[in-house]
Amino acid sequence: MFYSPMRPLCHIFAICGWIATALSASATEPFEGFLEKHCIRCHGPQLEEGDIRFDRLSRDFKAGIDTHHWAEAIGKVNSGEMPPADEPQPTQDELAAFVLDLDTRLKEGRAARMAARPALAHYRLSRKEYQNTVYDLLGVRYDPAKPGELNEDTLWQGYERIGSQLSLSPSHVDRYYRAAEIVLDRAFLQAASEPRKVRKSAAELRYGGGRQQQEALDLFGIKRPLRYLLFPGRVQSALSSNWLGRTGPEHSGLYKLRLQASGIRPPGGQPAHLSIGKQTSEETVDGLIEFDITAPEDSPQVYEFEVFLELPTQLHFCVVATDVVDRRGGAAFRNALVSRGGYLFTHSSETRLLNPNAPQMFDEQGNGIFSTVLLDWVEWEGPLVTEAEKSRRQDVMPPEEATPEQVAAHLQRFAQRAWRREVKPEELKNYMQSYLVEREAGESMTDAYRIALQGVLTSRHFIYLVEGAPQPRPQLNDWELASRLSYFLWSSMPDEALFTAAESGQLNGERLGNEVDRMLSDARINRFIEDFSRQWLQLHRVGMFPPDKKLYPKYDDWLEASMRAEPVEYFRELLMNNQPIDGFVDSDWTMANARLCDFYGLPEPKRDGFQRVSLKPDHHRGGLLTMGAVLGLTSDGTRHRPVHRGVWLSEAMFNKTPPPPPANVDPIEPIPPKGNKITIRQRIEAHASNASCAACHRNIDPLGLAFDQFDAIGQWRTREHVPTGVGEDPLVDASGALPDGRPFTGAAEFKQLLLEDRDRIARAFIEHLCTYALRRVLTVDDQDAVQAIVEDAKSSQYGVRDIVRAVALSELLRTR
Structure with missing residues (x-):
């Protein structure tokens, strides 16, 4: 299916285009006669199903105002969807003549439509692409999504890179100038910071050194080292800026975090989950780093992460668990454990030194009552600059004694990489003039040259992908193709090999296959995996309507983050192993971490992080359609929404966006307090009996109703929870039939029909x-x-x- 982002305006524009042609067309003409006989009844003045009126569609196929609607009509006629089965049917000869006539009109107008395209096309970089590009260009880590940085990208059906949607306002321009300043500051620090390393033991973190506590351990004959017991319901320090000495913005950069930890997991409970970030409340942090800890306390594991820090900053630990501390005393519980002398801890079997006045943390067998983390030590090292990052900055800055000619040569080389094409010296005349003016005013070579670099980074040639030339041409040149490939597969600028291929003029020919294979094998393909899957599946909608905690107590932030990551990791597995697209619909495996395995009722994973997990039929999972993220993003936080699930499936799996509902359609009525409990399915069926709704619902509803045995957060159920009304919660009915009549009894059979x-x-x-x-x-x-x-x-x-x-x-x- 093909769309126009301006679809709501199409009918307005069409009115002007169709009048002259439509009025002069004879009703006896076969084309118009077919429309009058089989189409206008449902798509005309009396009825406007699907927001389409054939009497108003433009017949000017060279202008192309409504060609997407005519192409859609061909598809529906060929598939048998139009005319509907309950309407008079045309003969095969009539159908063939109409389709041939319409197809001919579309093809005859193609040349005119292609010729009418603008000679130049501009596609602004998305925020994510800007972030990747400045890193690949200068080795600088910059987060454009932080508050106050670059404006949020406008989405079109989940995609954040559609050129017609990405405008450039005055506020954008101001932010691009500020972003360029930040990037250049980080690329060319006056005095680069030497990396520093600091390690804090549990004794230092929790006990102020632990000398007195160690004496107590010796007195009791306990040989185990002191440990820091991190428990749910309280945030605790993970990094103070003074640990690294005097710090300021010049020390910001990439830091490596290493820590040794293990977890206490209550019988039948969830693994301990540690979140590290800036404190947001008494009990929460922002989750800069999040991971499950499945290592047992007798075999602690070393965990390692890289994270960009803007110093000075404070970071904290927070243990996330659904074993809510509030049920065990809340503030009193926390206060009993907070003071330095409140307890000594080495091992769950050594409870003699725990505060006897505090609520119980372990049972008589040493089992944890709720999930906790045991920290042995934490280590920070940075700021780190990799050799690859250093190499990207080499030869960008001219030497202090460089002549204007040498400066111009440096600037030209930088602009060619930044603008992703050949750059002529005259294009940089204004930038060099700015440099010379600054030099004459007494600025150093470095400061003056930065003005020129800032001009390059705020030019439309950097912010936009520019395709075409004043003299129209149908094909991309090699430089444009290099950028199109790199922003497709890497979400960033071409590398040196692609630039070399473009400069040689061979990319459009014999080298293309080799370059694509190289790009698919490069680590940067992970950017495509993450960006495309997130946009295609509209994962930005996960958590848009937070589930009601009373209805769904198992739902927490870590489960939501795990759900959002599952389809991305699943897509990664399919792509890297070149598995067939059948896996989008169904499979006997998924990618899951410990939190998802607990939620889905799957076997405990062997290691931390996401891994491939086998599925059985009674798990009711497999493929994208039964993942918690997909089932959750099509819900409203209190109940599942079959119609929304059907729309999502139509868009993601069939690339068909159903028309919006008519403006005057009544919402689905809630069940009155004394009414009988009925399912959402039954309420939708009553709603869809409306003639203006039925046409769309018969194509959408079966796609969503097939998954009615999954609730608003993707849990399997056999009865639908109905909060109002009288009587027993009704049994779920997930049966139905596809628009072509093929029946199914539930999600498993439905997926098999999709595979056909x-x-x-x-x-x-x-x-x-x-x-x-x-x-x-x-x-x-x-x-x-x-x-x-x-x-x-x-x-x-x-x-x-x-x-x-x-x-x-x-x-x-x-x-x-």
Whole structure:
């Protein structure tokens, strides 16, 4: 399916375009006659199903105002969806004549539509792409999503890189100038900080050195070392800036965190989860680093992370667990353990030194009553600058004694990398003039040259991907292709090898396949995995409506973060192993961490982090559609929403966006206090009996109702919880039939029916990839090129990696 981001305006613009043509068309003309006989009844003045009126669609196929609607009509006629089964049916000859006529009109107008495209196209970098680009250009870590930095990107159906949506306002310009200053400050510090390392033992963190506590241990004959017991319900210091000596902004940078820890897990409870970040309340932090700790206390594990810190800062530990401390005394519990003399802790079997006045933390067998973390030591090292980061800054800054000619040469080399194309010296005339003016005013070479660098980084040639030339051409040149490939597969600028291929003029030819294979094997492909899957599946919506804690007490922030990561890790596994797209729909495995395994009822994982976990039929999982993230993002925090689930599935799996509901449609009525409890399905069926709603609901509802045995956070259930009304909670009915009549009894059978449509799902996935890669909405004029990719991918059994490669090598990706 192909869309226009301006769809709501199409009918307004169409009114002007269709009048002259439509009025002059004879009703006896076969094309118009078919529309009058089989289409206008449902899509005309009396009824406007799907927000479409064929009498108002433009017949000017060269202008292309409504070509996407006409292309949609061909698809629906070919699939048998139009006319509906309960309407008079045309003969096969009538159908064939109409489809041929309409297809001819579309193709005849293609040349005119392609010629009408602008000679130049500008696509602004998204915030994530800007972040990656300044890192690959200068080795600088910069977070544009922080409050006060770059403006949030406008989304179109989850995508944050559609050119027509990414405008540039005055506030954007101001923020880009400030961002360039920050980037250059970090790239060229006046005095680079030497990395420092500090280690704090549990005795230092908890007991102020622990000398007196060690004497107590010796008195009792306890040989175990002191440990820091981190318990739920309180944040505790993880980093104070003074640990690293006097610090300021010049010490900001990449730091390595290492810590040795183990966990106490209550029988049948969750593993301990540690969150490290800035304190946000008495009991929470912002979660800069989060991970489960499954190592037992007798075999502690060393955990290592890299994190960018802007100093000075304070960081804290916070143990997250659903074993809520409030139930065991809340503040009194915390206060009994906070004071330095409140307890000594070495091991759960050594409880003699615990505060006897504090609430119980362990049972008689030494089992934890709730999840806790045992910390042995923590170590910070930084700021760290890798050799790769240093190499990116080499030769950017000219020597202090450089002549203007040498400065201009340095600037030209930098601009070519930053602007991702060949740059002529005259294009940099104004930047060099700024440099010379600053020098004449007495500024140092470094400070004056930074003004020129800032100009390069705030130019439209850096902020935008610019494709085309004043003289129109249909194909990308090698430099443009290099950028299109790199921002598709790496979400960033081309590397040196791609630049070299573009400069040699060979990228559009024999080197393209080799370069794409190299890019797919590079570590930077992980950016594509994370960015594309997040945008394609609309994972930004996970947690948009926080679940009601009373209805869903098992739901917490760590579960939400784990849910959001599951489809990304799953997509990574499919791509890296080139598994077929069938895995999008169903599988006998998933990617899960300890928190998800606990939530799904899966076997405990063997190690920390996400790993591949086998599934059985009674787990009711497999594929994307039964993941907690997908089932949760289509809910409202209190109940599941089958219609929204159907819309999401239609968009993600079939690349079809159903039309919005009519403005005057009544909402689904709640159940009155004395009414009988009925399912949401039954209430939707009553709602969809409205004639203006039925046409869309018959295509959407089955897609969502198939997953009715999953509640608002993705838990399996057999009865639907109905908070109002009288009677027993009703049994869930997840049966139904696809629009073409194929029946199913639940999610498992429904997924098998989807697998029968793998060609359709493959094409939709390819369309999503092309939208992401081209940074624009596909049109009817892209259909043949997309079909060529489909045929290429089909020959390799629709392996996910093969599909991505086919898109990267396609003619569509090389066309403006």
